[in-house]
Amino acid sequence: MKTQTLNVGLIGFGLAGRTFHAPLIQAAPGLELTAVVSSDPAKVQAAYPEVTVHAKAASLFTDRDIDLVVIATPNETHFPLAKAALGKGKHVVIDKPLAVSLAEARQLKALADGAERLLSVFHNRRWDGDFLTLKSLLDEERLGRVVEVESRFDRFRPVVPDRWREQHRPGSGLWFDLGPHLLDQARALFGMPRAILLELASLRDGAEIDDDFLAVLEYDRLRVTLRAGCLVAEPTPRFRVHGTQGSFVKYGLDPQEAWLREGESPQPAWGIDPSPGRLTLEEGQGEDAALVEREVEGVPGDYRAYYDGIARTLLRGTPPPVTTEEALEVMTLLAAGLDSYRQGRWVKLKEGGSLPRRLHAKH
Structure with missing residues (x-):
């Protein structure tokens, strides 16, 4: 890069754009939010008066000064917008998930590889404090050989x-909303599974x-x-993890969202979780021998790490x-899960199931 x-x-x-991406982009050294595509320019300029507002994405793509395009729009638009941005030579970040189908996702990867452009997805919950704390416990083998993990993300929103x-639209529903977060965390900790079983339900009136x-x-x-x-009003564990040496249980969501x-503006030492x-x-x-329970000093979360990393990738090649x-x-x-639900059975994945070496500890 020249600059x-x-x-x-x-x-x-x-x-997504106003709450997550805009403030985190502005907090990242080496990145500057200079343009926003929105149908409500007054709302944008009230928050960011120096930013140029475009009514249509096409005019943003033709702006030669734009290096990186961030897509924070409904899931069904991710593919066409990313395809157009890559076609204009832009680097691209997409809010999760990458697309609404595996075929679209693979095509975007091929386009990015062919154009030699960055294509990344905002899987920000890798930087949740509770996830980082669990990862540290697993890396240190504090629980011995882990045998069971429950990861939950519950809300009470009856209306x-x-x-x-x-609404009935491609990429809508809770599986495509919260599923990517939980799946990415599980994949980051344990790799790809050898099979998946999914049950979906529509429970609210x-x-x-x-x-x-x-x-x-x-x-x-x-x-x-x-x-x-x-429809979960009673607090449930965010994580419940059992191993051959003990258990780890965590209630409450990471506070950053x-x-x-x-x-609030992201800042250093920002993501300290008040619920250890x-x-x-x-x-x-x-x-x-006796079971002893103690509070775990949590690893601070830091959503800033994502866009800090994007800047380093583009400026330094990391x-x-x-x-x-x-x-x-x-x-x-996500796709295998939907196959499982439609077919009413376990769906095997071609590769997966082998745990990282640190999780094969003999205890």
Whole structure:
């Protein structure tokens, strides 16, 4: 790159664009938000008065000063917008998921590879504090050999809101909303499973599309259960993990999303979780052995790491924070899950099931 500051154009200024992408782009050294595509220019300029507002994405793509295009629009538009941006020589970041089908995702990867452009997906929950804390516990083998993981993302939203995610449209529903987060975290910790089983449900009055799911991932001597629902008022564990030496349980969501929604600006030491997890381990030997529970000092979360990583990739050539291959694996799991639901059976994946070496500890 000729400059040390990259100009970023953001498509979409709804919840994802306004709450997540815009402030995180602005917080990243080497990136500057210079243009936004939105049908509500007043809302954009009230927040970012120096930014150019485009009514259509096509005019953004023809702007030669734009280095990176960020797509934060409904899922069904990800493919056509990313294809057009790559065709104009732009680097591209897409809000999760990469696309609404595996075929579209693979085509985007081929286009990015052919154009020698960056294509990455905003899997920001790799930088949740509770996820980073669990990853640290697994890396240190504190739980021994892990045998069961439950990862949940529950809400209580009994009234179906009027938004595209709740309507019969490609890529709508809870599986395509929260599924990518939970699948990416499981894939990052344990690799690709050897099989997946998915059950979807529409439980709320007036629901048009799935608003509850249960997915089970099968690994070698490990079962990972992913759950999300919209009618869960009682707090449930965000993580519940059991191993041969003990258990880790964490309640409460990473606070970064709530803070961003409240308009707080990302800053150092920002993602400290006020609800630490609890670790229960057996201590002592023989008759003196006893289960001891203690609070776990959490690893701070930091969503800034994603766009910091994007800037380093484009300016210094470092590996991207989320590769296209990783995003494709999440798409593979989303698609295999849908196959499982439609067919009412486990669906095997061609490759997967072998755990990272650190999880094969002999305890």
